[in-house]
Amino acid sequence: MPFILDAHQDLAYNMTVLGRDYSLPNAQTRLRDRQTGNDAYGGGSLLGLPEYNAAQVGLVFGTLFSVPERRSNPKLEGEEYYRTPAEAHRLYWNQLDYYHKLAETQSDAFRLVLTKQELKSHLELWQSETDGLKPLGIVPLMEGAEGILDLDELPAWWERGLRIIGLAWAGNRFCGGTREPGGLTAEGKDLIHAMAEVGFVLDLSHMDEPAALECLEIYPGQIIASHANAAKLVKGYNSNRLLSGEVITKLIARDGLIGVLPINVFLNAEWQKDGGKTAISLRMVAEQIDYICQMAGDVRHVGIGTDFDGGFGVEQVPAEIDTIADLPLLFPFLEELGYDSKEIDRIASGNFLDMIETTLPA
Numbered sequence: 001m002p003f004i005l006d007a008h009q010d011l012a013y014n015m016t017v018l019g020r021d022y023s024l025p026n027a028q029t030r031l032r033d034r035q036t037g038n039d040a041y042g043g044g045s046l047l048g049l050p051e052y053n054a055a056q057v058g059l060v061f062g063t064l065f066s067v068p069e070r071r072s073n074p075k076l077e078g079e080e081y082y083r084t085p086a087e088a089h090r091l092y093w094n095q096l097d098y099y100h101k102l103a104e105t106q107s108d109a110f111r112l113v114l115t116k117q118e119l120k121s122h123l124e125l126w127q128s129e130t131d132g133l134k135p136l137g138i139v140p141l142m143e144g145a146e147g148i149l150d151l152d153e154l155p156a157w158w159e160r161g162l163r164i165i166g167l168a169w170a171g172n173r174f175c176g177g178t179r180e181p182g183g184l185t186a187e188g189k190d191l192i193h194a195m196a197e198v199g200f201v202l203d204l205s206h207m208d209e210p211a212a213l214e215c216l217e218i219y220p221g222q223i224i225a226s227h228a229n230a231a232k233l234v235k236g237y238n239s240n241r242l243l244s245g246e247v248i249t250k251l252i253a254r255d256g257l258i259g260v261l262p263i264n265v266f267l268n269a270e271w272q273k274d275g276g277k278t279a280i281s282l283r284m285v286a287e288q289i290d291y292i293c294q295m296a297g298d299v300r301h302v303g304i305g306t307d308f309d310g311g312f313g314v315e316q317v318p319a320e321i322d323t324i325a326d327l328p329l330l331f332p333f334l335e336e337l338g339y340d341s342k343e344i345d346r347i348a349s350g351n352f353l354d355m356i357e358t359t360l361p362a
């Protein structure tokens, strides 16, 4: 079974805001959530260490994520949101600290993967035969650059372990974002120039199309979309969250990578009226992957970015998925579409592993 790298999970947010403990089996998290009412956040959790192990999901890009006050969720008690860049800075930095704390206090369950050496030893561990559960590796990814107060602090973020920055979630002072259109601002341009100097990967997910296209023109470093689908295949879709054909074409030309999203609303925007969870199959995820591979003419520009538990629980993912343990059920659909095991390995993790290996410092 292939090793899987998942290019997008909001682990720190879920663990700090909702108090979820992903070292536990998923069933325990669901039980606890029912008791605390936490499943109001997107529904039943999909994650847990035994389930990561069952699926061979051994490495994730774990986000630093927070929301501006205007997009906060009134139903979510204990939600942390920011009113000012200084508050955003504090929340984002705290989540990066949280990953360090996890790796220190629960090293059997979590480890940070911040260097080439750490990546090598983490992959060796996952290839070895061991009794018991293997720890989940985490590469930190900032979702929404509001946490960056000043460009001078970028080296400190890198030093502390941040490796990937997405400028947008909502729109902000750097660029337009989901449901808040806009291009790249002067501040946004300054930010990406400073990011390139340090060597960050740039994540286009959530950026409005004009901003994404501008980044594809001017960012000299590695570009990805950690969690996004091709808008064209999505029935009834009329927002700016997913990728246009032009963005995909240019991402491929820039040797970028797209983590395809197994979330129902991003596979069919009308899924609820079309029959709900049971009407959406992982086959549609395989079709998204195939579409990008057909555009590229190869299997080198696509991977998986589930965003599981990122406001999307079990009720909102394809029929075959009860927990992340079921993610490998995607692969038979790729086989049906003609992909062989080597190609499936590239999609499951090989492409993102090569990308992050190049990015990480020695």
Ligand SMILES: [Zn+2]
Binding pocket: 143, 205, 206, 227, 307, 310
């Ligand atoms: Zn997101």
